[in-house]
Amino acid sequence: MAGNTILYRGSLKSCNYHCSYCPFSKHKESMRELQTDRQQWIRFCRSLAERAAVLDIRALLVAPYGEALIHSWYWRGFAELTRLQRTDAVGAQTNLSFPVASSMEYFRQAGGCGDKLRLWASFHPEMVSVSRFAKQCGRMLDEGVRLCAGAVANPKYLEVCRQIRKALPAEVYLWLNRMDGQKRPYTEEEQRAFEEIDPFFFRELSYPQADCKQCEKRLFVEGDGTLRTCNLGMRQKRNWYELASDFPKPECRRKFCSCYLAYAGREDFGRAGDFGEYPLFRMLK
Ligand code: SF4
Numbered sequence: 324m325a326g327n328t329i330l331y332r333g334s335l336k337s338c339n340y341h342c343s344y345c346p347f348s349k350h351k352e353s354m355r356e357l358q359t360d361r362q363q364w365i366r367f368c369r370s371l372a373e374r375a376a377v378l379d380i381r382a383l384l385v386a387p388y389g390e391a392l393i394h395s396w397y398w399r400g401f402a403e404l405t406r407l408q409r410t411d412a413v414g415a416q417t418n419l420s421f422p423v424a425s426s427m428e429y430f431r432q433a434g435g436c437g438d439k440l441r442l443w444a445s446f447h448p449e450m451v452s453v454s455r456f457a458k459q460c461g462r463m464l465d466e467g468v469r470l471c472a473g474a475v476a477n478p479k480y481l482e483v484c485r486q487i488r489k490a491l492p493a494e495v496y497l498w499l500n501r502m503d504g505q506k507r508p509y510t511e512e513e514q515r516a517f518e519e520i521d522p523f524f525f526r527e528l529s530y531p532q533a534d535c536k537q538c539e540k541r542l543f544v545e546g547d548g549t550l551r552t553c554n555l556g557m558r559q560k561r562n563w564y565e566l567a568s569d570f571p572k573p574e575c576r577r578k579f580c581s582c583y584l585a586y587a588g589r590e591d592f593g594r595a596g597d598f599g600e601y602p603l604f605r606m607l608k
């Protein structure tokens with residue numbers, strides 16, 4: 324049976340890619356900031372290992388403000404956490420730009436269990452070609468790692484989205500996110516075209532009304548231990564390092580759950596059953 328899920332955000336705020344619309348591409352992280360991120364991650368992994376049983380945590384998704392998997396400490400942490408008997412799924416959102424062979428070797432040498440690794444790979448059309456992205460996906464699949472892939476449903480890149488779909492094996496789910504900042508609704512034709520690529524794209528066009536009673540089994544943790552019910556939700560009074568035996572009661576002032584990381588962590592979304600036991604990883608059953 325599925326347990327609770329943690330989404331670790333960390334304090335990292337930098338990326339090796341430079342997408343023009345993204346604030347994290349502009350920030351050059353100092354050695355000190357990287358060290359802080361590393362220390363916070365190591366501390367978090369240790370605390371998760373200690374409390375996974377009592378808090379019934381079985382899944383961890385790193386959802387960083389930037390790119391985490393180019394840093395070796397995340398792979399070491401994954402190795403430790405996938406080794407735990409309690410965990411079913413451990414992974415990250417990533418632009419997939421890390422070196423596959425050396426990262427996986429490092430992960431395996433540290434005792435990691437590849438069966439539990441899950442990657443959420445985002446395609447960035449300004450930074451990488453379809454063939455290069457698909458090759459990286461293929462390399463991870465060859466390593467036995469499960470992944471989903473996806474992109475923003477920008478009408479300008481409709482043809483590129485079609486090409487990604489064609490370039491990936493059928494068993495890899497290709498998601499499309501609604502484009503933030505698009506100043507007009509999608510036309511019917513665009514909607515249809517994107518739904519041919521991602522059959523669940525319609526969920527991005529009509530977000531559910533907020534209902535935080537549905538959000539008791541998932542928590543977001545910042546690098547310093549600050550807790551939020553979701554990425555859109557409120558800061559909680561208790562800190563991760565103060566949690567002893569239960570998750571805090573969820574609080575939320577939002578009207579809608581307006582992104583996948585929010586609505587896919589709701590229990591009613593999980594009951595829909597399309598994405599298996601841990602829908603936040605966005606992998607079809
Ligand atoms: S890959 Fe993601 S985090 Fe990195 S610059 Fe692009 S949008 Fe930002």
Ligand code: SF4
Pocket residue numbers: 532533534535537538552553554555556557573574575576577579580581585586588589
């Ligand atoms: S916005 Fe977030 S915390 Fe609020 S109800 Fe939606 S998923 Fe839950």
